[in-house]
Structures are given as C-alpha cells and as structure tokens.
Amino acid sequence: MTPTFPADVTQVGLAVDVAAFAMHAGELRVLLVQRGELPHARDWALPGGLVRGGEELHEAALRVLHTETGVELEPRHLEQFHTFGEVGRDPRGRIVSVAHLAVLPHGTVEVSSGGHTLGAEWLSAHRPPPLAFDHRSILDRALTRLQLRLEYANLALEFLPDTFTLPELQGVHEAILDRPLDKRNFRKRLLAQGILTPSGERRVGVGRPAQLYRRAKSARAAAL
Amino acid sequence: MTPTFPADVTQVGLAVDVAAFAMHAGELRVLLVQRGELPHARDWALPGGLVRGGEELHEAALRVLHTETGVELEPRHLEQFHTFGEVGRDPRGRIVSVAHLAVLPHGTVEVSSGGHTLGAEWLSAHRPPPLAFDHRSILDRALTRLQLRLEYANLALEFLPDTFTLPELQGVHEAILDRPLDKRNFRKRLLAQGILTPSGERRVGVGRPAQLYRRAKSARAAAL
DNA sequence: ACAAAAGTGTTAAGTGTACACCCATGT
DNA sequence: ACATGGGTGTACACTTAACACTTTTGT
The missing domain is CATH 3.90.79.10 (Nucleoside Triphosphate Pyrophosphohydrolase)
Structure with a gap:
C-alpha cells in the first residue's frame, strides 16, 4: 500500500x-x-x-x-x-x-x-x-x-551504424565481454539467429573485403 | 556526477x-x-x-x-x-x-x-x-x-523449512513457474547441483515415505 | 608473391527433454 | 490386495566448444 x-x-x-x-x-x-x-x-x-x-x-x-x-x-x-x-x-x-x-x-x-x-x-x-x-x-x-x-537482447547492434561487417560486430562483443571469441562459432551463432540480412555491399579495407550486413526487420528480444 | x-x-x-x-x-x-x-x-x-x-x-x-x-x-x-x-x-x-x-x-x-x-x-x-x-x-x-x-540462485529452498523432500521442492518450482515439471529430470538436475544432502530421515505420509534432504553447506549463486 | 583480413566445416562433449514402470508404505 | 505417492534409467535432439586452412583483395 x-x-x-x-x-x-x-x-x-x-x-x-x-x-x-x-x-x-x-x-x-x-x-x-x-x-x-x-x-x-x-x-x-x-x-x-x-x-x-x-x-x-x-x-x-x-x-x-x-x-x-x-x-x-x-x-x-x-x-x-x-x-x-x-x-x-x-x-x-x-x-x-x-x-x-x-x-x-x-x-x-x-x-x-x-x-x-x-x-x-x-x-x-x-x-x-x-x-x-x-x-x-x-x-x-x-x-x-x-x-x-x-x-538476451541483441544490444551489440546498438553500438554500430546501420550497416556493419561481422568482424565489426564480433569486435563489439569482444569489447563488452573483455575476452576473445572464436570467429567461426560467433558467425554461426549470429547468422543462425536470423536477425541479420546481407546488404549486398562490401566494405573494402586492408585485406579481403567484408560483407556488409544490416539488422533484419524484426522485433527486439524480451526484457529481463 | x-x-x-x-x-x-x-x-x-x-x-x-x-x-x-x-x-x-x-x-x-x-x-x-x-x-x-x-x-x-x-x-x-x-x-x-x-x-x-x-x-x-x-x-x-x-x-x-x-x-x-x-x-x-x-x-x-x-x-x-x-x-x-x-x-x-x-x-x-x-x-x-x-x-x-x-x-x-x-x-x-x-x-x-x-x-x-x-x-x-x-x-x-x-x-x-x-x-x-x-x-x-x-x-x-x-x-x-x-x-x-x-x-540462478536456488531461491526455491527459501520457501521450505530446513528439511524437505524432493517432491516438496518440485512443488515449489512448479508453483513458481506455474507449470508441471518432469519428476525424473527435476531430481536429476537438482541432485547434480550437489546443493542437497540427504538427512537420513524420511517423511511418512500416505504413500511411500520420502527421503528428507537439507541444503548442503555451500555458498549461494551469483547475483544478476 | 606477399601481407592482411575475411570466410568456411567437422567433431566431440555436454545438456535438456521425453517417456513408463517398479517400490514402499498405510489401510 | 489395493491405493497412494516416491523413486528410478535410457535414448534422442540439440547446443556448445575446440580447432586450421583457403579465399579475396591491395601493394
């Protein structure tokens, strides 16, 4: 009361x-x-x-x-x-x-x-x-x-611009968790969630160009 | 600030x-x-x-x-x-x-x-x-x-007296989750956690008497 | 051709889930 | 003997973690 x-x-x-x-x-x-x-x-x-x-x-x-x-x-x-x-x-x-x-x-x-x-x-x-x-x-x-x-939520996406590469996204996760992650497992897991769609574009840099992704049109996850 | x-x-x-x-x-x-x-x-x-x-x-x-x-x-x-x-x-x-x-x-x-x-x-x-x-x-x-x-924590234990039976503990879980749980899986999971020790006593009731347990001397789990 | 970073599969271990029968007691 | 609730094991699906080489580009 x-x-x-x-x-x-x-x-x-x-x-x-x-x-x-x-x-x-x-x-x-x-x-x-x-x-x-x-x-x-x-x-x-x-x-x-x-x-x-x-x-x-x-x-x-x-x-x-x-x-x-x-x-x-x-x-x-x-x-x-x-x-x-x-x-x-x-x-x-x-x-x-x-x-x-x-x-x-x-x-x-x-x-x-x-x-x-x-x-x-x-x-x-x-x-x-x-x-x-x-x-x-x-x-x-x-x-x-x-x-x-x-x-739970996919808060890592909020740190990035609209389009981003998978290595960039992995970098955000690693920075937040303060530990390195396995590249293959990370990609597998993220892509399996189905929240990313390839934009078709690629980002050129020093090495091999990376595929650009954007977030799929879908809702956010549940609150705690 | x-x-x-x-x-x-x-x-x-x-x-x-x-x-x-x-x-x-x-x-x-x-x-x-x-x-x-x-x-x-x-x-x-x-x-x-x-x-x-x-x-x-x-x-x-x-x-x-x-x-x-x-x-x-x-x-x-x-x-x-x-x-x-x-x-x-x-x-x-x-x-x-x-x-x-x-x-x-x-x-x-x-x-x-x-x-x-x-x-x-x-x-x-x-x-x-x-x-x-x-x-x-x-x-x-x-x-x-x-x-x-x-x-995460084992909050269900806090609902019960010092000694309790596994069916009682399962009842607490079911009441909190508002759904039935599988008996065998529940017992397996709880006993595997190693937080319960049999007291040796048994509780007599209508059917077969149940083993009484108490919480093992060990710390609680982490906070959120 | 070399350097640099992106991309790609398989295997083994562990975890969660579904499922049915026997056991110990009181009446 | 029967009713009541306690106790037990196995198989399958899925998830997680470990691990190394090939591809694409720029210089």
Missing part, C-alpha cells in the same frame, strides 16, 4: 546516474565527467543529477546526459538497472539514485564540457580511473548488465 | 513496495493488504510506504512489511528488482517506488491487520485480485524475477 500523506518523514533526494557506453578505438568506453565542485572535485564521475518534479526517470537521465556532456543524440538503448540508496553514499545528504544504462551508437564522439563540470570524456569502461562516490560499483553493475543484455 | 546542492527542483517522494511470496496449500501466494483509505479504498495492494531519512531501502521494506501485515519473520530473501517512477502512477503526487521481492519460509502464515489497512492476506500470486495503483505491473515483474532467480 503506497504512501500515507502527508509524509511524517524527512525527505529523501532522488537522482539518476547514467552509465553511457560506446565503442572507441576498438574498446568499450564509458562517458565520464570530471567534477568541478566539492566533494570529489577533479575526480571522474558518471553523469547524474536530481530528478525534477514532473519528470520521468528516463527523461531525467537524458537531460543530465545532455547538460553535463553535451551529447545530443538519443541513446539507442536506455534502461534503468539498479537503485543505489545506501545512507552514506553521498556526503551531502540522503540521495537515492536510480542508475541507468545507455548505449550510444559509434560516431557519437563529440562531447563538450557542460554545467559545472570541467569536461567530459570517453574512458575505458573495463579499466576506468578512480571514480567519485560509489560510482565504481554503479559502473561495475552496469557492465554486468550490459554483458547480460548481449545474449 | 551526482546532485547539485541545494536542489533547484520540486521534491519527489521516495517509497518502497514489497512483493512478499510464500507457499500456501501448494500454491504460490503473495502477501496483500486491503487499503483502508482513499484512493483505492478497499482495493488490494502490495505493502508499501515512504522511506525515512536515515533508513536504508531494505530496512524500509522490512518495516512496512511488519507494520502493515504484522509479519515478524525476517524474509529469507530480500532484493530490490525495479524502480517504478512514472509520473502519474500515484494520484497523490510524485512518488517513486523501489519495488522489492521477498521470500518468506513456509510456516509464516499469521498475518494481522496493522496500520491503516483493513487487513492482510496471502492471495494467489498468479491469479491475484485487481490491485491498486500500478501494483499489478509491479507484481508481474516480481514474478518474472522470482522465476529467473529459481534457476
């Missing part, structure tokens, strides 16, 4: 934090901001901020992403994955944060300092710098969820 | 709701309270309430469970699984609720009306009565999570 009104309790602040991922230089990167204020001034942190009164949680996530990093593009995937509410997690008071996982397509590189941060950068997701507050555990949990989503 | 202080925003209320499950009469039941106040007076709802300032989320979950249903016992399992924050979900204002999944052992039957509710009862989890607010979707999601946890 949800709340009694009016509240007989001290108020609790509600925030969102966003772990936004993208591929850069063949590596999985997470979008971090360098804090310009105490506490944790000059430390890296996930973009985040308080939720406004009439604002949906996912809207708040998009807003802080935009204002703190300048990222314009709609994420291809946005999903809350855990709520962090430990009493001592923020020295400024009782703040409960709904953590979100976002995936941005390759190409969304440009980030600009915004708000009261010193800057924003894409940094290694698996080997991040020290992070403010409890953001390291938020990031760790985001990575776990991202890895889980690779298998 | 977590919140800027002081907040330039309307405050948002933070609550917890609890979907507490137990077995009764061979059926999976969820603990519901009948609301005594508007809105949704006389409708069934999940136990829930506002989080207090210095209180951890799981503490709040235990508190509302206790005060609204009289359930004393510590749940064998307590886990947050999703945060429901849609703007219109509560007509009284902007309330964001962190939903929790709880498992109570068989035997925790007694519930008493508490607080401002008309009463509390264990009702069918798969075929619940109409629920207040968005509690039906919260319950549905709790069920999905519970089913998921059956495979």
Whole structure:
C-alpha cells in the first residue's frame, strides 16, 4: 500500500546516474565527467543529477546526459538497472539514485564540457580511473548488465551504424565481454539467429573485403 | 556526477513496495493488504510506504512489511528488482517506488491487520485480485524475477523449512513457474547441483515415505 | 608473391527433454 | 490386495566448444 500523506518523514533526494557506453578505438568506453565542485572535485564521475518534479526517470537521465556532456543524440538503448540508496553514499545528504544504462551508437564522439563540470570524456569502461562516490560499483553493475543484455537482447547492434561487417560486430562483443571469441562459432551463432540480412555491399579495407550486413526487420528480444 | 546542492527542483517522494511470496496449500501466494483509505479504498495492494531519512531501502521494506501485515519473520530473501517512477502512477503526487521481492519460509502464515489497512492476506500470486495503483505491473515483474532467480540462485529452498523432500521442492518450482515439471529430470538436475544432502530421515505420509534432504553447506549463486 | 583480413566445416562433449514402470508404505 | 505417492534409467535432439586452412583483395 503506497504512501500515507502527508509524509511524517524527512525527505529523501532522488537522482539518476547514467552509465553511457560506446565503442572507441576498438574498446568499450564509458562517458565520464570530471567534477568541478566539492566533494570529489577533479575526480571522474558518471553523469547524474536530481530528478525534477514532473519528470520521468528516463527523461531525467537524458537531460543530465545532455547538460553535463553535451551529447545530443538519443541513446539507442536506455534502461534503468539498479537503485543505489545506501545512507552514506553521498556526503551531502540522503540521495537515492536510480542508475541507468545507455548505449550510444559509434560516431557519437563529440562531447563538450557542460554545467559545472570541467569536461567530459570517453574512458575505458573495463579499466576506468578512480571514480567519485560509489560510482565504481554503479559502473561495475552496469557492465554486468550490459554483458547480460548481449545474449538476451541483441544490444551489440546498438553500438554500430546501420550497416556493419561481422568482424565489426564480433569486435563489439569482444569489447563488452573483455575476452576473445572464436570467429567461426560467433558467425554461426549470429547468422543462425536470423536477425541479420546481407546488404549486398562490401566494405573494402586492408585485406579481403567484408560483407556488409544490416539488422533484419524484426522485433527486439524480451526484457529481463 | 551526482546532485547539485541545494536542489533547484520540486521534491519527489521516495517509497518502497514489497512483493512478499510464500507457499500456501501448494500454491504460490503473495502477501496483500486491503487499503483502508482513499484512493483505492478497499482495493488490494502490495505493502508499501515512504522511506525515512536515515533508513536504508531494505530496512524500509522490512518495516512496512511488519507494520502493515504484522509479519515478524525476517524474509529469507530480500532484493530490490525495479524502480517504478512514472509520473502519474500515484494520484497523490510524485512518488517513486523501489519495488522489492521477498521470500518468506513456509510456516509464516499469521498475518494481522496493522496500520491503516483493513487487513492482510496471502492471495494467489498468479491469479491475484485487481490491485491498486500500478501494483499489478509491479507484481508481474516480481514474478518474472522470482522465476529467473529459481534457476540462478536456488531461491526455491527459501520457501521450505530446513528439511524437505524432493517432491516438496518440485512443488515449489512448479508453483513458481506455474507449470508441471518432469519428476525424473527435476531430481536429476537438482541432485547434480550437489546443493542437497540427504538427512537420513524420511517423511511418512500416505504413500511411500520420502527421503528428507537439507541444503548442503555451500555458498549461494551469483547475483544478476 | 606477399601481407592482411575475411570466410568456411567437422567433431566431440555436454545438456535438456521425453517417456513408463517398479517400490514402499498405510489401510 | 489395493491405493497412494516416491523413486528410478535410457535414448534422442540439440547446443556448445575446440580447432586450421583457403579465399579475396591491395601493394
């Protein structure tokens, strides 16, 4: 039975934090901001901020992403994955944060300092710098969820442009799982899922040109 | 980057709701309270309430469970699984609720009306009565999570007393999954996991007595 | 012709699933 | 002896993982 009104309790602040991922230089990167204020001034942190009164949680996530990093593009995937509410997690008071996982397509590189941060950068997701507050555990949990989503949904496609080659797709999987995969097994498995259609085009590069694929017109997989 | 202080925003209320499950009469039941106040007076709802300032989320979950249903016992399992924050979900204002999944052992039957509710009862989890607010979707999601946890962790054991028979354990699985399971395959799978040890005792009943088992001394499985 | 990256099949092991009869006890 | 529920094994389909060479292109 949800709340009694009016509240007989001290108020609790509600925030969102966003772990936004993208591929850069063949590596999985997470979008971090360098804090310009105490506490944790000059430390890296996930973009985040308080939720406004009439604002949906996912809207708040998009807003802080935009204002703190300048990222314009709609994420291809946005999903809350855990709520962090430990009493001592923020020295400024009782703040409960709904953590979100976002995936941005390759190409969304440009980030600009915004708000009261010193800057924003894409940094290694698996080997991040020290992070403010409890953001390291938020990031760790985001990575776990991202890895889980690779298998169920086909989240890897969201990291790539409309057309892509199988080696590129395999690279995304390897970057997310942080381990190498067998080429033949990977191709077999992906093609068997029937979610890819060859575009007919090929991508020329250093070696043999690769077939380009795009995602077949079909629905996405189930949620958790 | 977590919140800027002081907040330039309307405050948002933070609550917890609890979907507490137990077995009764061979059926999976969820603990519901009948609301005594508007809105949704006389409708069934999940136990829930506002989080207090210095209180951890799981503490709040235990508190509302206790005060609204009289359930004393510590749940064998307590886990947050999703945060429901849609703007219109509560007509009284902007309330964001962190939903929790709880498992109570068989035997925790007694519930008493508490607080401002008309009463509390264990009702069918798969075929619940109409629920207040968005509690039906919260319950549905709790069920999905519970089913998921059956495979990964061995959450079914938490529904049973210290010693139990394999048919009893299978009954818990079937009640949670809401479908029958093959006896031989079930036993094979469970015994292969090596998490059960025969207690030597047997339970006499109508037919052939069943071997009693208890959980082996070993750790629990990983989180999601 | 060489370097570089794409592409291609087979085998073995393990896992999941379907399925039917005998056993131990109480009445 | 019969009713009731407990306990047992095997065969097939499918999935997963390991493994090395050939093909296509540019230089």
